[in-house]
Amino acid sequence: MSTLTYLAQGFSSALSMQNLLFALVGSILGTIVGILPGIGPTAGIALLLPITGILPPTPAIIMLAAVYYGAMYGGSTTSILMNIPGEISSVITCVDGYQMTKQGRAASALAIAAISSFIAGTIALVGLSFFAPLVVNLALKMGPPEILGLVFFAFTMVVSMAGRSLLRGLASAAVGMFVSLIGLDSYVGATRFTFGSTVLTGGVDFVAVIMGLFAMTEVFKDVVAETKLISNVHLPPWHKMIKLSEIKQCFWSMVRSSFLGFFVGCVPGVTGGMVGFLSYEVERRVSKNRNNFGKGAIEGVAAPEGANNAWCSGSLVPLLTLGLPTHTAMAVLLSGLMIYGLQPGPLLFETNPLFVWAVIASMYIGNVMLLILNLPLVGIWTRIVNVPYRFIAPMILLFCFVGTYSVRNSFFDVATCLVFGILGLLMGKLKIPTIPLVISIILTDIFERSLRQTISMGGGSLEVLLNRPIAIAFILAGIIATSAVLYLRSHLRSGEVFFEGR
Amino acid sequence: MKKNLFLVFFVVSLTFVCAGNEVSGQQAYPNKPIDLIVPYNPGGGSDLAARLLSTYFSKAFGVKLNVINKIGGAGTIGLQAALMAEPNGYTILMDTHGLGSMIAFYEGKYPIDWRKRTWIGRIITEPMIYITRIDSTWNNLREVAEFIKKNPKKLRFGASGLSGSGYAVGVQFFNAGNISVEELNVVMFQGAPEVIAALAGGHIDFAAQQYSQATGMVQGKRIRAIAVAGSKRLPLLPEVQTAEEQGYATLDIAGYQGIAGPPGLSKEVVNFWAEALKKASEDLAFVQQAENLKQTVAYLSPETYEQFVERQYQEYFKLSKKTK
Numbered sequence: 001m002s003t004l005t006y007l008a009q010g011f012s013s014a015l016s017m018q019n020l021l022f023a024l025v026g027s028i029l030g031t032i033v034g035i036l037p038g039i040g041p042t043a044g045i046a047l048l049l050p051i052t053g054i055l056p057p058t059p060a061i062i063m064l065a066a067v068y069y070g071a072m073y074g075g076s077t078t079s080i081l082m083n084i085p086g087e088i089s090s091v092i093t094c095v096d097g098y099q100m101t102k103q104g105r106a107a108s109a110l111a112i113a114a115i116s117s118f119i120a121g122t123i124a125l126v127g128l129s130f131f132a133p134l135v136v137n138l139a140l141k142m143g144p145p146e147i148l149g150l151v152f153f154a155f156t157m158v159v160s161m162a163g164r165s166l167l168r169g170l171a172s173a174a175v176g177m178f179v180s181l182i183g184l185d186s187y188v189g190a191t192r193f194t195f196g197s198t199v200l201t202g203g204v205d206f207v208a209v210i211m212g213l214f215a216m217t218e219v220f221k222d223v224v225a226e227t228k229l230i231s232n233v234h235l236p237p238w239h240k241m242i243k244l245s246e247i248k249q250c251f252w253s254m255v256r257s258s259f260l261g262f263f264v265g266c267v268p269g270v271t272g273g274m275v276g277f278l279s280y281e282v283e284r285r286v287s288k289n290r291n292n293f294g295k296g297a298i299e300g301v302a303a304p305e306g307a308n309n310a311w312c313s314g315s316l317v318p319l320l321t322l323g324l325p326t327h328t329a330m331a332v333l334l335s336g337l338m339i340y341g342l343q344p345g346p347l348l349f350e351t352n353p354l355f356v357w358a359v360i361a362s363m364y365i366g367n368v369m370l371l372i373l374n375l376p377l378v379g380i381w382t383r384i385v386n387v388p389y390r391f392i393a394p395m396i397l398l399f400c401f402v403g404t405y406s407v408r409n410s411f412f413d414v415a416t417c418l419v420f421g422i423l424g425l426l427m428g429k430l431k432i433p434t435i436p437l438v439i440s441i442i443l444t445d446i447f448e449r450s451l452r453q454t455i456s457m458g459g460g461s462l463e464v465l466l467n468r469p470i471a472i473a474f475i476l477a478g479i480i481a482t483s484a485v486l487y488l489r490s491h492l493r494s495g496e497v498f499f500e501g502r
Numbered sequence: 503m504k505k506n507l508f509l510v511f512f513v514v515s516l517t518f519v520c521a522g523n524e525v526s527g528q529q530a531y532p533n534k535p536i537d538l539i540v541p542y543n544p545g546g547g548s549d550l551a552a553r554l555l556s557t558y559f560s561k562a563f564g565v566k567l568n569v570i571n572k573i574g575g576a577g578t579i580g581l582q583a584a585l586m587a588e589p590n591g592y593t594i595l596m597d598t599h600g601l602g603s604m605i606a607f608y609e610g611k612y613p614i615d616w617r618k619r620t621w622i623g624r625i626i627t628e629p630m631i632y633i634t635r636i637d638s639t640w641n642n643l644r645e646v647a648e649f650i651k652k653n654p655k656k657l658r659f660g661a662s663g664l665s666g667s668g669y670a671v672g673v674q675f676f677n678a679g680n681i682s683v684e685e686l687n688v689v690m691f692q693g694a695p696e697v698i699a700a701l702a703g704g705h706i707d708f709a710a711q712q713y714s715q716a717t718g719m720v721q722g723k724r725i726r727a728i729a730v731a732g733s734k735r736l737p738l739l740p741e742v743q744t745a746e747e748q749g750y751a752t753l754d755i756a757g758y759q760g761i762a763g764p765p766g767l768s769k770e771v772v773n774f775w776a777e778a779l780k781k782a783s784e785d786l787a788f789v790q791q792a793e794n795l796k797q798t799v800a801y802l803s804p805e806t807y808e809q810f811v812e813r814q815y816q817e818y819f820k821l822s823k824k825t826k
Contacts, residue, residue, distance in 0.1 A: 042543075042544060043544075045544075046544035046545075046549075046571070049544075049553065050553075050557075053557060140699060140702050140703035141703055141704075142703070143700055143703050143704075143705030144689070144700070144705060183574075183575060184575050184576055184578070186576075186663055186664070186690045186692070187664070187688075187690050188664070189576070189607070189608045189611060189612075189664050189665075190611065191611070191613065194613075198578065198582050198613050198614065199579070199582075201574075201575040201578050201579075201613050202573075202574030202575035202578060202579035203574055203575060205574070268695060268696055268699035268700075269691075269692075269696055269699075318699070322699075322702070322718070322719060322722065322724065323718035323719065323722075324695045324698060324699050324702075324719070325545065325695050326695070326699075328543045328544065328545060330545075331543065331544070331545030331546065331693075331695070332544045332545040333545075334545060335544070335545040335549070335550050335553075335795075338550070338714075338794060338795050338796075339550075339553075339791070339794065339795070340794075341794040343717075343718060343721075344718050345717070345718020345719060345721055345722050346718065346719065346721070346722020346723070346724060347718070347721055347722050348718075407573075408571070408572055408573045408574055408579065409570055409571070409572050409583075410572065410574075410579065449690075449692070452690070453689050453690065453691070456658070456687050456688060456689040456690070457658050457687060457689055457705060457706070458687075459655045459656070459687050460655075460687075
């Protein structure tokens, strides 16, 4: 039976009333989970796991998968409107998205986020349906040296997002790196920077830090300044807010981000946080609109949002074709499969083709559902944002605390959030940008791990890199990119700023 | 006037709701939901065992177990939370090898006094298998040992952390073959799936991982299993020899899942749980579900559990010393 035949069968199963219903329920729940800052799809899927005791496997897994990619749709909403990332992969969306909101273009940002998510998600699903075995073989060849190269390239973002003063940007990144290293190391179990405290042995949760730096700081700043989020008096209905010209402008961004996100999703060991940064950085170098990145470039929203949806479908490739979960949300989904007695692994497509293809087909449908759900919501969100800030601020604080607490049921994390909120205010006063800190805190962990893994693989030296052309290519790309940025910075006319942001 | 009355009523009822949570009364244990703390990510071995128990408890006793994932510090965060909780029986720990026997590899640097707890019982053991790259030419453990001896610093051994059972299983093998960890390259990953992926991609050569995690890839011919740790062959891999058959009779480490609590739990609580675990281990549906997850149900009573963990700890401690 050809793939198309299987897929067709999958559609006929996915279009049953029960499966449609649960795809819808999952999509809605996923969107809510994505909108709520701090609570991610992992928690959402874990909470819903008991459903496996009640439903047969197909609707249950359809629903759980829908929660997962639904969260990628919802994650951009608070990022754009309030500068609060709903999802780790939406952190970079805050940069251009929030700028667009401040310029009164929130509707465009929200709309393009939804459309980009849909297009990239669907392209990636096509990849999953027809190219999974091919891509997964390629992806497995990406080991620690290649991931090291990728992270190295992503790190160069620190230099490009440093703002006016390179020194301040690097200082910010250094702080992020320091915070990230607090805790236990994985090779000998040595405690680092824990000052004898058991709580610190668990490390500082970067979700708490990001919530603090983005949400808390924003609330503190705006409460002090008594701002309203936007002051548009007259808003047209939602379908008039979406401009076809903008969609055309972002078309290639969406395609590029879908390929990048999809492929990166297939590689075990790459996290969601990295995907957003990578796609943003690549887009910034390639796009014609690159000078506007950081000032409200619509591609700066389209690229990461598309990439994170494509990443979603990409992470399902190793799960379904090999039974390998590439990160925690996938591990929970995997346990859902195992609870049903399904054998996840390379033979899953052979032993349970009807089930697998029904789930895949349902994902196409789910993406359509989410697009239909999210576009009219654009109108509602832009109106909610008109509510006076003194009502919104406490809600933001509440969601912040709940979301931060929910990551690991820890009040220490909530305290971390507060501390970084205050630190964010300080950094604002000292004109130290916060984005490098965020980039650093997300990337340092993976960077250190892959560096040590690469060195261990080579018996104590980096010579293993000499035999890995892909890794070298990424590292070279990083070096070239950084050099280019440094060159441009030193040639700025006075008054011109390379990147204006947080 | 009406607004004030409403406000007062609201505050008073809120107080009662909050207070109500504290009133456990003179009824038998348990009379309200129990928090089961899992110090690891959802989807992992401990988390799955906890959920299995949760399903069983609500079915068999009508008791609600809240599975709470308290992640971080390779388990120390959750362990700390559980051991420092009030010993009233409503906060219980999903105990596992990473929180007990495997601590031996931390060599006295472990930040918590892990022995200070109430031992309740073991419910599950996880069989482990030795796996290699699909293109490797070793047919059994002996050939791996010979390779390492002849080619020092060439073999790349992947493990999922110091307190993961994979590391201990590997180290036990190296020790039995008189190999020091210095003679090979240990590459640390986060979790079994990463190790298995690295093996499938050819980035490492050898590993030891849970049967539940690795079998799929073995059956799919992406990696090879060359031995089962222990003396019993495994149902889904009947052609794979046991370490005992290959002449390594002492390789018997398995991961385990059990139940423990803060120090000072009452006899009533311990008895309830010990009985419950025993009943679960004899319940056909529970055993079947565990097998779906490729876990082996293996009950141990409170006293024997404590002895078991201590014995394993001492073994690993000796191993960690020898392989330096």
